[in-house]
Amino acid sequence: MKLMNKILLIIQREYLTRVRKRSFLLTTILVPIVIIGFYAAIIAVAVSDTSEKVRIAVIDEASLFDGNIAPENKESIAYDLIRNETVESFKKKYQEVGYSALLYVPPLNINKPEKIVLYSRSAVSLGVKGKIENRVDKAIEQKRLSSENIDPQKYESINSNINIANTLDSGDGEKKSVEGVAYAVAFAAGILIYMILLIYGSMVMRGVMEEKTNRISEVIISSVKPFQLMMGKIIGIGAVGITQFIIWIVLIGLLQFTIPLLFPSIAGQIPQTGAEGVPMVKEANMIAKITEGLQSIPVGLLLFCFLFYFLGGYLMYASLFAAIGSVSEDQQEAQQLVFPVMMPIILGFVMLTKAIQDPNSGLALFGSLFPLTSPIVMLGRIPFGVPASQIILSMVLLILFFLFCTWLAGRIYRTGILMYGKKGSWKEMMKWALKRS
Amino acid sequence: MNILEVKHLKKYYATQKAVDDISFSVEQGSIFGLLGPNGAGKTTLLRMVTGIFFQDEGEILLDGKKFDPENDVTRIGYMPEERGLYKKMKIGEQAIYLARLKGLTKADATSRVKDWFIKFGMESWWNKKVEDLSKGMSQKLQFVTTVLHEPRLIILDEPFSGLDPVNANLIKDEIYQLAKKGCSIIFSTHRMEQVEEICDHIILVNKGQKILDGGVAEVKQQFKENLFLLGLEEIPENKASGFFEVIGHKNGGLVVKINEGYKPNDVLKFFIQQNINITAFNEMLPSLNDIFIRLVEGTTVSRQFQTINSN
Numbered sequence: 001m002k003l004m005n006k007i008l009l010i011i012q013r014e015y016l017t018r019v020r021k022r023s024f025l026l027t028t029i030l031v032p033i034v035i036i037g038f039y040a041a042i043i044a045v046a047v048s049d050t051s052e053k054v055r056i057a058v059i060d061e062a063s064l065f066d067g068n069i070a071p072e073n074k075e076s077i078a079y080d081l082i083r084n085e086t087v088e089s090f091k092k093k094y095q096e097v098g099y100s101a102l103l104y105v106p107p108l109n110i111n112k113p114e115k116i117v118l119y120s121r122s123a124v125s126l127g128v129k130g131k132i133e134n135r136v137d138k139a140i141e142q143k144r145l146s147s148e149n150i151d152p153q154k155y156e157s158i159n160s161n162i163n164i165a166n167t168l169d170s171g172d173g174e175k176k177s178v179e180g181v182a183y184a185v186a187f188a189a190g191i192l193i194y195m196i197l198l199i200y201g202s203m204v205m206r207g208v209m210e211e212k213t214n215r216i217s218e219v220i221i222s223s224v225k226p227f228q229l230m231m232g233k234i235i236g237i238g239a240v241g242i243t244q245f246i247i248w249i250v251l252i253g254l255l256q257f258t259i260p261l262l263f264p265s266i267a268g269q270i271p272q273t274g275a276e277g278v279p280m281v282k283e284a285n286m287i288a289k290i291t292e293g294l295q296s297i298p299v300g301l302l303l304f305c306f307l308f309y310f311l312g313g314y315l316m317y318a319s320l321f322a323a324i325g326s327v328s329e330d331q332q333e334a335q336q337l338v339f340p341v342m343m344p345i346i347l348g349f350v351m352l353t354k355a356i357q358d359p360n361s362g363l364a365l366f367g368s369l370f371p372l373t374s375p376i377v378m379l380g381r382i383p384f385g386v387p388a389s390q391i392i393l394s395m396v397l398l399i400l401f402f403l404f405c406t407w408l409a410g411r412i413y414r415t416g417i418l419m420y421g422k423k424g425s426w427k428e429m430m431k432w433a434l435k436r437s
Numbered sequence: 438m439n440i441l442e443v444k445h446l447k448k449y450y451a452t453q454k455a456v457d458d459i460s461f462s463v464e465q466g467s468i469f470g471l472l473g474p475n476g477a478g479k480t481t482l483l484r485m486v487t488g489i490f491f492q493d494e495g496e497i498l499l500d501g502k503k504f505d506p507e508n509d510v511t512r513i514g515y516m517p518e519e520r521g522l523y524k525k526m527k528i529g530e531q532a533i534y535l536a537r538l539k540g541l542t543k544a545d546a547t548s549r550v551k552d553w554f555i556k557f558g559m560e561s562w563w564n565k566k567v568e569d570l571s572k573g574m575s576q577k578l579q580f581v582t583t584v585l586h587e588p589r590l591i592i593l594d595e596p597f598s599g600l601d602p603v604n605a606n607l608i609k610d611e612i613y614q615l616a617k618k619g620c621s622i623i624f625s626t627h628r629m630e631q632v633e634e635i636c637d638h639i640i641l642v643n644k645g646q647k648i649l650d651g652g653v654a655e656v657k658q659q660f661k662e663n664l665f666l667l668g669l670e671e672i673p674e675n676k677a678s679g680f681f682e683v684i685g686h687k688n689g690g691l692v693v694k695i696n697e698g699y700k701p702n703d704v705l706k707f708f709i710q711q712n713i714n715i716t717a718f719n720e721m722l723p724s725l726n727d728i729f730i731r732l733v734e735g736t737t738v739s740r741q742f743q744t745i746n747s748n
Contacts, residue, residue: 009534009538013534100679209523216523218489219535221489222517224538420519
């Protein structure tokens with residue numbers, strides 16, 4: 001009981017000193033604002049692009065448009081056919097008359113259209129250029145259809161555009177998988193663990209180094225066991241991490257609601273497109289697909305695994321980072337020693353990107369079982385469905401390896417924090433870890 | 438009554454016998470000096486007594502009972518040589534935290550910290566951070582945090598290093614006070630003049646072994662060389678006699694060494710008979726520094742690495 005009290009005291013100190021820091025407050029508040037800010041900026045760009053009215057003058061010497069260019073659905077580009085003017089003369093004045101660009105279609109062979117030119121003072125945006133190209137493509141298509149005597153309606157009905165649904169056969173009934181959504185969720189979960197390991201792992205390392213360089217370790221060690229001090233620090237910083245993530249998620253969730261307020265135009269756009277029929281179906285399709293995709297992901301399992309691998313991975317790596325911190329007296333020394341600990345984390349990230357593309361490859365299987373990479377890689381595989389036996393094996397391996405790492409790190413740590421003026425090395429650390437006590 | 442008894446303590450490292458069969462005991466209420474040159478094994482010895490290291494062999498008794506680090510740490514206050522505090526933590530909070538780690542309740546810790554801060558005139562420091570303190574100030578704070586939980590045994594490793602004379606005296610007075618109240622103090626240092634002043638009992642450690650053990654006065658007697666400082670009104674031509682030899686001059690007087698078999702009175706008689714007025718006659722006891730140097734000298738200054746056959 002007394003032992004627990006002391007660990008709790010240490011956890012409390014580690015937690016409070018960090019949470020009360022100004023830098024903690026700043027990052028905790030700024031990160032969601034920056035993320036939402038980016039999001040808003042992207043939307044702002046998208047919105048401003050579509051609201052921009054572009055007027056294009058068209059000189060159609062090939063009669064491609066048959067004297068009439070109807071605007072497309074939801075088209076933000078207005079076309080005007082210019083008659084009684086030559087390109088040469090109109091080129092000079094199209095801007096004064098209020099056009100942003102001049103599209104010139106010379107007389108052309110419909111089967112080999114060439115030399116169509118768009119004149120403008122400044123470069124036309126990609127979106128506008130793409131829309132103009134589409135419009136011209138459509139006109140040429142129409143011409144070709146009529147020259148081949150094909151009914152355009154018939155052509156439309158022949159034209160095929162399908163999506164293949166991939167259905168997984170994983171024992172417990174068939175599940176539909178929607179690759180895109182699974183991909184995104186898997187990647188997000190894996191990256192989250194990757195970031196947690198790196199950010200909070202090195203926070204533990206710096207904390208241990210701080211105690212060593214401030215020469216307070218021996219003072220504390222005369223009151224508590226080195227292992228208690230190490231675990232107290234690791235758990236305290238882990239709690240800081242959890243707090244930060246919860247605040248981030250809540251803030252991002254709340255800030256999300258401000259986006260429609262910032263851009264009333266997108267809020268208004270949804271019914272607009274709905275009124276026009278076709279896009280409505282498309283969008284509804286998309287939403288249905290995403291929800292279907294989310295349903296195909298085992299959310300409960302994913303959450304459980306996220307928590308498990310977060311805890312297991314963090315505790316395992318944090319103890320290794322603590323061991324490194326205990327033998328280093330400055331940042332530089334730590335950086336040299338920490339490389340072998342960072343390596344498997346980065347490797348795990350690389351394996352994650354592979355595992356998402358091919359969740360059942362040998363590499364993905366290895367990465368999701370090997371304890372040093374499994375916290376990252378396994379999360380990337382879960383949304384695609386993993387046999388229970390593999391998950392259990394991976395978890396057991398992680399627990400065993402976590403116990404081994406903490407034992408090893410504890411032995412290095414208790415010698416390391418009392419060593420002064422001695423450069424740490426991996427050889428030395430292994431000696432401390434393995435010597436009899 | 439001995440608060441601490443150490444019996445045949447041994448701690449071997451891969452290349453050194455850091456502590457090689459050391460025994461001693463510390464009496465309750467006494468100030469005990471643990472002396473030795475750098476690298477003699479003092480810190481290792483103290484780390485075993487404070488429960489940081491576990492001995493290879495031997496026994497430690499605290500208050501007559503086997504030392505149990507888990508529970509007994511609350512009865513010990515240890516100020517290590519390599520010491521410091523959390524730089525970014527507020528001072529009052531930090532002192533309370535360290536006291537609570539020693540098992541004090543929050544309320545208890547708070548009131549005691551306040552008392553000590555008032556005593557040392559440190560009230561205004563409460564919300565400052567350690568990084569704002571000068572070295573002397575943070576040493577004072579460190580001392581306070583060491584004794585806050587009223588330990589029975591206080592172990593101070595080089596407590597005065599980095600302190601100016603004023604602050605050193607402040608701490609010294611506090612050490613006397615604590616000893617008077619019944620605390621026992623182990624005081625580890627290689628600065629002999631401080632030990633001579635403060636300690637009742639000393640042991641001298643060199644190369645992991647105890648080479649001297651006794652009360653300060655006792656040790657001085659043991660190592661005296663029959664030297665006396667003799668003050669004379671005039672220095673006679675003829676100083677030759679069978680009783681003594683003049684081996685030097687100091688402060689205008691003569692330093693004489695009385696030969697074996699003779700007494701101070703024989704020396705005095707010699708000068709009185711010559712009708713020379715004697716102004717002073719003092720026995721010159723060796724300083725601990727002299728004894729220390731005499732004992733440690735001749736052995737190699739720095740410890741050599743050796744191979745240990747650990748069974």
